[in-house]
Amino acid sequence: MLNKLTIKQAKEGLKSKQFSSIELTRACLDRIKETDEKLNVFVTLTEEQALKDAAKADSVLASQGDALEAMPLLGIPIALKDMFSAKGIQTTAGSSVLEGYVSPYDATVVTKLKNAGAVIIGKTNQDAWAHGSSGENSDFGPTKNPWNPEYVPGGSSSGSAVAVASDMAFAAMGTDTGGSIRLPASFTNTVGLKPTYGRVSRYGIVAMASSHDSIGHFTKTVEDYAIFLNVTAGQDPMDATTADKEIPDYTKSLSTPLKDLKIGYHKQFFNGEIDNDVAEIYKEAVMKLQDLGAEIVDLVSIYSSNYIASYYIIQPAEVSSNLARYDGIRYGNGRDEFGDEAKRRIMLGTHALSSGYYDQYYNKASQVRSVLIKDLQTQFFNKIDAILAPVSPTPPWKLGEKTDDPLKMYLSDIFTVTANLAGIPGLSIPTGFTSLGLPVGMQILGPQFSEELLFQIGHAYEQATKNEDWRQKEPVL
Amino acid sequence: MNKNKYQPVIGLEVHVELKTKSKMFCGCSADYFGQKPNTHTCPVCLGLPGALPVPNKKAIEWCIMIGQALNCEIPLFSKFDRKNYFYPDLAKGYQISQYDQPFAVKGFIELSNGKKIGITRVHMEEDTAKLMHQFGNQKNENYSLIDFNRSGVPLVEIVTDPDFDNAEDVKEYLQRLQQIVRYLDVSFADMEKGDMRLEPNISLRSNTTNTTNNTNKPILKNELPPYKVEVKNINSFNFVGKAIEFEIKRQTEILDKGDTPAQETRGFVESSNSTVSQRSKEDAMDYRYFPEPDIPPIRWQESQISNFKSQIPELPDAKTKRFEQEFGLSPYDAEILTREKALAEFFEKAVTDGKKFDIDPKKIANYIINKKPNIEDTLPAELIQSIVQVHQVSSVDEDKLNEIIEKVLKENPKAVEDYKKGKETVIMFLVGQVMRQFPEKIDAGKVKAVLTAKLK
Numbered sequence: 060m061l062n063k064l065t066i067k068q069a070k071e072g073l074k075s076k077q078f079s080s081i082e083l084t085r086a087c088l089d090r091i092k093e094t095d096e097k098l099n100v101f102v103t104l105t106e107e108q109a110l111k112d113a114a115k116a117d118s119v120l121a122s123q124g125d126a127l128e129a130m131p132l133l134g135i136p137i138a139l140k141d142m143f144s145a146k147g148i149q150t151t152a153g154s155s156v157l158e159g160y161v162s163p164y165d166a167t168v169v170t171k172l173k174n175a176g177a178v179i180i181g182k183t184n185q186d187a188w189a190h191g192s193s194g195e196n197s198d199f200g201p202t203k204n205p206w207n208p209e210y211v212p213g214g215s216s217s218g219s220a221v222a223v224a225s226d227m228a229f230a231a232m233g234t235d236t237g238g239s240i241r242l243p244a245s246f247t248n249t250v251g252l253k254p255t256y257g258r259v260s261r262y263g264i265v266a267m268a269s270s271h272d273s274i275g276h277f278t279k280t281v282e283d284y285a286i287f288l289n290v291t292a293g294q295d296p297m298d299a300t301t302a303d304k305e306i307p308d309y310t311k312s313l314s315t316p317l318k319d320l321k322i323g324y325h326k327q328f329f330n331g332e333i334d335n336d337v338a339e340i341y342k343e344a345v346m347k348l349q350d351l352g353a354e355i356v357d358l359v360s361i362y363s364s365n366y367i368a369s370y371y372i373i374q375p376a377e378v379s380s381n382l383a384r385y386d387g388i389r390y391g392n393g394r395d396e397f398g399d400e401a402k403r404r405i406m407l408g409t410h411a412l413s414s415g416y417y418d419q420y421y422n423k424a425s426q427v428r429s430v431l432i433k434d435l436q437t438q439f440f441n442k443i444d445a446i447l448a449p450v451s452p453t454p455p456w457k458l459g460e461k462t463d464d465p466l467k468m469y470l471s472d473i474f475t476v477t478a479n480l481a482g483i484p485g486l487s488i489p490t491g492f493t494s495l496g497l498p499v500g501m502q503i504l505g506p507q508f509s510e511e512l513l514f515q516i517g518h519a520y521e522q523a524t525k526n527e528d529w530r531q532k533e534p535v536l
Numbered sequence: 537m538n539k540n541k542y543q544p545v546i547g548l549e550v551h552v553e554l555k556t557k558s559k560m561f562c563g564c565s566a567d568y569f570g571q572k573p574n575t576h577t578c579p580v581c582l583g584l585p586g587a588l589p590v591p592n593k594k595a596i597e598w599c600i601m602i603g604q605a606l607n608c609e610i611p612l613f614s615k616f617d618r619k620n621y622f623y624p625d626l627a628k629g630y631q632i633s634q635y636d637q638p639f640a641v642k643g644f645i646e647l648s649n650g651k652k653i654g655i656t657r658v659h660m661e662e663d664t665a666k667l668m669h670q671f672g673n674q675k676n677e678n679y680s681l682i683d684f685n686r687s688g689v690p691l692v693e694i695v696t697d698p699d700f701d702n703a704e705d706v707k708e709y710l711q712r713l714q715q716i717v718r719y720l721d722v723s724f725a726d727m728e729k730g731d732m733r734l735e736p737n738i739s740l741r742s743n744t745t746n747t748t749n750n751t752n753k754p755i756l757k758n759e760l761p762p763y764k765v766e767v768k769n770i771n772s773f774n775f776v777g778k779a780i781e782f783e784i785k786r787q788t789e790i791l792d793k794g795d796t797p798a799q800e801t802r803g804f805v806e807s808s809n810s811t812v813s814q815r816s817k818e819d820a821m822d823y824r825y826f827p828e829p830d831i832p833p834i835r836w837q838e839s840q841i842s843n844f845k846s847q848i849p850e851l852p853d854a855k856t857k858r859f860e861q862e863f864g865l866s867p868y869d870a871e872i873l874t875r876e877k878a879l880a881e882f883f884e885k886a887v888t889d890g891k892k893f894d895i896d897p898k899k900i901a902n903y904i905i906n907k908k909p910n911i912e913d914t915l916p917a918e919l920i921q922s923i924v925q926v927h928q929v930s931s932v933d934e935d936k937l938n939e940i941i942e943k944v945l946k947e948n949p950k951a952v953e954d955y956k957k958g959k960e961t962v963i964m965f966l967v968g969q970v971m972r973q974f975p976e977k978i979d980a981g982k983v984k985a986v987l988t989a990k991l992k
Binding site for chain 1: 579582583584585586587588589590591618620622624627628629630682822824825826829830831832
């Protein structure tokens, strides 16, 4: 049962010697062995190394009473999406093209996590190359939703979301290029933030669409998220796009009251196409924040079909270039191993960048992107502090339901891609369950580098709802 | 062939490899020449999954300084772009280069005949890895090896306007360019090591009629011909000349027949001083350039640009003129002395040292040009000493010299006899004997001359 704790609780227990890191790690590994056959979460398990690292953590904890202050994740078992390079461990990005490729170096975030004492238990499944919204597009088989294994867990960081949702790890790293953290967080009842672009280093993480890729993680609570982001955030000399900006202690302002905050809310949705349960849960969550003292303001939609159209031009353009290095010459398998979705994006992107088409596609999309960034500031963030929005227009769908219709799959990103185009942070928090018992989350969006504010709102909501019935639910596996 | 029927239109692309300590986008050593293969590599220059480029500040500064030395404008905004193409020596499947907003634009180099060659642009990019092909008789003997030591070494590309019309001007331009980057001390510019790579593009403009579309309208004077032939793989200034001459002849023959030469890329063949077709227009690559998302655009402050400019040393042209004016040198002497920065500096130091002895800079210039002292193991002061001594020797008292020579000849009858029998090398022994009698160093040549005369 130790695996069900939050990071905060686990740290307290380690500090007061109620249990050891070995026990925490074993609890996670046992849970994985018990349930992974059903859920297909891990591509690679690093059990042996994890137990060694846990033993090392225990000896540090035994000899240094204040070790957890210098190493805030000491002895905490975590998982990595299979996009993250970790020295000596296979990195597949969910694709058989990279199967068997063992990274000779650590991503900056992985180095930071190791330095903070985290115990890496394995690498999680994902949509190949992070292309997908459901977790089904993996060459290692689909990951299943722990709340109902007939349903998708959301993607592309499917394995990491499910690892946390089903208590296999205390936190798991993910990447969010168009919603790949927020969507699976929403679909699995976990907390997931896409940080501001440039807040967390991308060095060592397989690139999907470089100007959109944001590095985040999944946790069980907002507070756990903040503890973890304190470790991963910051400028990196190896990533020229990371920002030279001070890192606050993200746990400090969690409990600041919401009064004086002006939060925007969408009354009307894009084409009115949104699932009824999702709409109801969203409205209730908004009301809850109003009860907590925030001023709720009606907004015209920040969503426009132009945004998702632009995203599906710039993103495949970058994908087509980023996947060029997998040429089968130096490592991995040949390009014929690419799946349909990767091929589709390589072709879309190559076309959008071709001579004669560049201006009408890539250039136009970049212009839309610039307008969006400007509009978000002038029309929204100059007047309000944050924006509330659904994460996905629908709750989790059944496995196989959208796999034959790429356009339908792409449209599930309609509420999430805006944050990636604009480089702003978006926090997905659990807000309830549909009548079928499937999780639904809500997004809180803010201006660049407003993570503290998003945590403040998310934490207030979490605390206010912690005794509600739906909060007590656990996946039955 | 009517020499005036066609006017050659020639432009030049030159790649210059910078001599920075580290590579363009990672911390690996950029010194790859003669190193063990794949020892100067890291995830970044190997293009491993997840690796990201971080631009080398020094290389960018040097690129801008090259632009400034070539009289370019430095735009306040610049960025890197990805040039996408497949080749096994290209680790990432794209080369980081600059497309539409290079670091420097619109400059020129002035040739000795007064002609100004326009510089279209100066931009920064990265070198590729090196392929080594092995061929054998058996299937398993055919393989290629890749050495990534060169992958990511900084390259500056300098592109001219199509302003040349003959090979001689191209060669002079190249010499000047090489001299400038050496003066800036940003590249060894060693042709043999591949520090400079040359790609001329050549076409012919008809001076009479438009040969492409039978309209019989004369081509306007500054209109470009409807085709362009690019020649690659050239590694010496001479070969560029040869390639241009070959192309002018080849294209003239085609035009004379009423055809238009094909737009294509050709390779230079050293053994025959000719060019062969490599790639036609139809096979031209679409590089699908787009802004490099991993490197934020670069915005300069005016103060940064002027700061780079202040670091540029006196360049060859300015130095030559100054040597003429300040030291009264002839343009010819001034040009020789400024060909290499180290020699020019040696000369100036010698001039300063020579002031104490009241030696005319022209005398120093002549001495250096005629005697070609090895400036690496001679100090300017030592050079001045030799000049001073030569000067003193000429004032050696003739009577005293004659007297001593007589004495030495008397004391060495055997040597004198040997000499007269034909053993002429003995003369040097006698010269030594004479010089020994003088406390100061005297001119051996003079002693030898007097001795030879006396022995006749």
